[in-house]
Amino acid sequence: MARYRQDASETRRRQRCRPLRNIDYSDRYQQHFTLGSDISTRDRDGIHKTFSGLMKLIYPGGEATQEEIEELLRFAVEGRKRVKDQILRIDTTMAAVNFGYSDKSGTWRGVTTLEEDEYPDYYQARRPEAEGEVEASAEERGSAQAEVAVAAPVAPEVAEPLFEGHREFQENQRGVSYETLLMPYLHGATDITIVDPYIRLPHQGRNLVDLLALLAAAKDPADGIAVTLVTKEDRGEYAQQHLLMLKDIQDSAATVGIQFTVNWDETIHDRSIRTDHGWKLLLGRGLDIFQKGSGSQFDLGSRRQEFRQVFAFGITYINEQEGAR
Incomplete structure (x- = not known):
């Protein structure tokens, strides 16, 4: 009888879906987004069929x-x-494609895979040598490198410019930390404003402390940093605990040369970080990007952020000084 009911349910489901066979939804995204220009017709067809389905x-x-x-x-x-x-990986004649799409404002949104983001060195497998290309012997390479080393002066190292634009991170991705995500843009700043309406719960307070600790470790011990948190006040049953948590953070930050202050603003919604040297970071989820761990004191994720899984989130890096110029 149970098998009969299952078969009957499957039959009804197929009957409901049958009228959709002749419907094409492949163009429904085009009112909002545009696929990258170097995506081939065959790749577009595959994307359209999957999207429509x-x-x-x-x-x-x-x-x-x-x-x-x-x-x-x-x-x-x-x-x-x-x-x-x-x-x-198997055909060297195929051209690489920059997979992604743009929204109506022209903002590019690249698409990557989870394993590509977590293990880029392994994911980007070395492609075979092109046909007719002969690899130089080890002796020849060593000799050529030695000649270049003698003839060419050593160029000073030039720091690569920081990335500007939008980045997306996937659900359950690992290898993400404030140190790599935020600190390159905060380093050298002396006045930082964090706008996040929800720094209320204990884990949200710990996230803030993790960031303050990185700021303290990166600065000269003799220097001071001003950090202002703009947030909403908890006026519910946990209001007292909220105020005590922020006071504890303020006292702790003061011991490492960080002047931490809190401004209340009940109108804020978006989350961002702005520095006095020109960077603005738009945070989709604020600082609350990490999923809950096991809770065990022996969980490695509780010691190192890169071992923890994250929620899906996005971040946009804006250089406001360049915009002013």
């Missing part, structure tokens, strides 16, 4: 918000990228 399964009526459409589009682009990446 997902729309039929999840939003059969075709009604979806821009955020929901973008989620399905990223999934479809990632699926095609996985296929293309495998082809590139």
